[in-house]
Amino acid sequence: MNSSGYFAQSQHGFSIARFLLVAAAFMLAIAVVFAFLHVTSTGQIEAQGLDFETNDELTVERGRYLALAGNCASCHTAERGEFMAGGLAFETPFGTIFSTNITPDPETGIGNWTGEEFLTSMRRGVRPDGQHLYPVFPYTAFSKITDDDVVALYAYLKSIPAVRQVAPENELTFPFNQRSLMSFWKVMFFKEGAFQANVAESAEWNRGAYIVEALAHCGACHTPRNFLGAELADKAMAGGEYIDEVPGGAKRPWSAPNLTPASNGLGLWPEEEIVAYLKTGMNKYVESFGPMNEVIMNSTRHLGEGDVSAMAAYLKSLPPHESSAGVAADNSILGMGRTVYNLHCGTCHLPSGLGDDESAPQLARGSLVVQASNPASLINVILYSPELPDPPLPTKRRKPMEEFQYLLTDAEVAAVASYVRSKWGNNGGRVTAEQVARQREAAH
Numbered sequence: 001m002n003s004s005g006y007f008a009q010s011q012h013g014f015s016i017a018r019f020l021l022v023a024a025a026f027m028l029a030i031a032v033v034f035a036f037l038h039v040t041s042t043g044q045i046e047a048q049g050l051d052f053e054t055n056d057e058l059t060v061e062r063g064r065y066l067a068l069a070g071n072c073a074s075c076h077t078a079e080r081g082e083f084m085a086g087g088l089a090f091e092t093p094f095g096t097i098f099s100t101n102i103t104p105d106p107e108t109g110i111g112n113w114t115g116e117e118f119l120t121s122m123r124r125g126v127r128p129d130g131q132h133l134y135p136v137f138p139y140t141a142f143s144k145i146t147d148d149d150v151v152a153l154y155a156y157l158k159s160i161p162a163v164r165q166v167a168p169e170n171e172l173t174f175p176f177n178q179r180s181l182m183s184f185w186k187v188m189f190f191k192e193g194a195f196q197a198n199v200a201e202s203a204e205w206n207r208g209a210y211i212v213e214a215l216a217h218c219g220a221c222h223t224p225r226n227f228l229g230a231e232l233a234d235k236a237m238a239g240g241e242y243i244d245e246v247p248g249g250a251k252r253p254w255s256a257p258n259l260t261p262a263s264n265g266l267g268l269w270p271e272e273e274i275v276a277y278l279k280t281g282m283n284k285y286v287e288s289f290g291p292m293n294e295v296i297m298n299s300t301r302h303l304g305e306g307d308v309s310a311m312a313a314y315l316k317s318l319p320p321h322e323s324s325a326g327v328a329a330d331n332s333i334l335g336m337g338r339t340v341y342n343l344h345c346g347t348c349h350l351p352s353g354l355g356d357d358e359s360a361p362q363l364a365r366g367s368l369v370v371q372a373s374n375p376a377s378l379i380n381v382i383l384y385s386p387e388l389p390d391p392p393l394p395t396k397r398r399k400p401m402e403e404f405q406y407l408l409t410d411a412e413v414a415a416v417a418s419y420v421r422s423k424w425g426n427n428g429g430r431v432t433a434e435q436v437a438r439q440r441e442a443a444h
């Protein structure tokens with residue numbers, strides 16, 4: 001949890017405070033140099049030729065669709081809270097950030113915001129008072145939304161019921177509680193600007209790229225981030241981590257698998273199975289569970305078939321980002337894993353790992369979660385069972401998977417995870433008992 005523990009063990013004999021000071025000065029120096037080259041603006045965008053008064057039915061309806069594609073409601077509606085009234089907590093390595101009220105309430109929502117102010121928050125990540133927003137609000141993606149679509153989103157948000165509700169105060173550690181410091185972050189990691197079509201590609205490819213990159217922000221979870229929380233552009237969609245709050249307030253990390261067409265990523269699924277998964281929450285191989293539930297249930301399944309196909313085609317066109325499979329598990333671990341599998345998993349997932357419609361998903365070159373470089377989500381599934389969508393999807397499965405947290409030790413979970421990652425042509429590498437322990441700790 002506390003990174004200062006790491007610094008305290010440092011062998012180099014300098015104090016933590018001095019180290020942090022030097023690091024801060026260094027960052028500042030870099031930031032100043034960058035700032036000369038490229039200044040982040042906290043000013044409002046002057047929108048020329050945009051009519052933010054537009055509120056005809058067609059525009060409002062288009063805005064509603066775009067809000068579904070951007071999944072605004074999942075983040076801006078708290079559990080059992082009012083629609084879009086904010087207050088949902090987001091766990092980051094730097095503390096807790098709460099989503100805000102984006103209903104048209106004039107005092108606590110965005111009712112008094114001008115269209116330009118709304119455009120500035122979406123495109124630039126800046127509030128009407130000139131303060132920077134935190135990128136938990138995925139404006140690094142939303143910046144790419146076109147002017148016309150921002151107008152439609154604005155018209156839609158103005159049309160929903162106003163709710164009076166103030167968002168709770170963020171709980172961030174110093175220095176991350178200083179919004180002004182975000183200007184350095186932005187200089188280094190944020191590129192402002194609407195999506196530019198690639199004329200060398202088809203209209204379908206461009207539509208898919210636009211939805212995936214600008215609206216659906218799949219990369220927010222599926223792209224790895226650096227130590228300052230910025231997405232690594234050269235590893236776009238190659239697999240990231242997402243921290244979820246579990247009932248009781250503890251934080252559980254999840255791995256989001258590789259969405260490039262790599263051998264442990266979307267290379268495993270033909271385009272039509274990607275479409276089926278995003279459109280219905282299930283395909284030939286798997287069913288939705290965990291953090292993907294809200295992506296699929298609240299967003300992608302409401303999108304038109306054409307848009308979902310375009311997303312799938314775009315993802316399949318990305319350069320495959322092959323990652324190292326990690327250390328291979330040795331035979332004693334695989335032997336133990338086989339025993340656990342045959343005893344506890346094989347009845348449903350079958351000895352072949354192929355599963356079937358009635359019993360369980362396909363673990364043999366089917367589920368991306370099984371072979372993801374980071375096994376956190378695979379371990380979560382085994383320890384806590386797959387968390388199903390609520391309300392549930394119609395399923396042909398006879399019996400849900402149970403949890404194994406009380407039945408299996410860390411070593412047994414690690415062994416069975418290593419086994420399913422290495423068997424049947426899978427190439428995922430070993431899982432350690434320490435990795436399992438990490439997923440258990442998070443739940444308590």
Ligand code: HEC
Nearest residue numbers: 067070071072075098099100102121127133134136137138
């Ligand atoms: C992944 C979660 C997430 C998604 C998806 C998301 N938001 Fe947000 N949004 C946030 C958080 C968190 C904040 C608060 C950020 C802060 O305090 O700096 C925020 C802030 C905002 C703000 C600034 C409000 C203010 O009072 O300063 C606007 C406007 C906004 N979001 C609109 C949208 C729209 C429109 C969508 C859908 C297209 C959307 N958001 C989708 C998490 C999200």
Ligand code: HEC
Nearest residue numbers: 216218221254255256286289290291292295367368369377
């Ligand atoms: C809030 C974070 C988040 C967002 C946003 C997100 N994902 Fe995921 N995704 C995950 C996590 C975590 C997993 C692994 C656990 C699970 O399936 O829920 C996952 C799993 C997947 C899988 C593999 C499913 C399986 O069972 O093998 C696919 C495919 C996928 N996501 C596609 C997408 C696409 C396409 C988008 C954008 C439309 C997207 N995801 C957006 C977090 C996210």
Ligand code: HEC
Nearest residue numbers: 286287288289344345348360361367369386397399400401
């Ligand atoms: C009673 C039958 C049953 C047993 C026993 C069982 N599972 Fe499952 N498993 C399921 C079902 C059903 C799902 C699909 C749940 C969903 O995602 O909606 C599932 C999902 C999974 C997934 C997620 C696949 C994906 O990407 O969607 C993994 C991984 C998995 N099981 C591994 C295991 C392992 C390892 C064991 C043994 C320790 C095991 N299961 C035991 C029925 C079972």
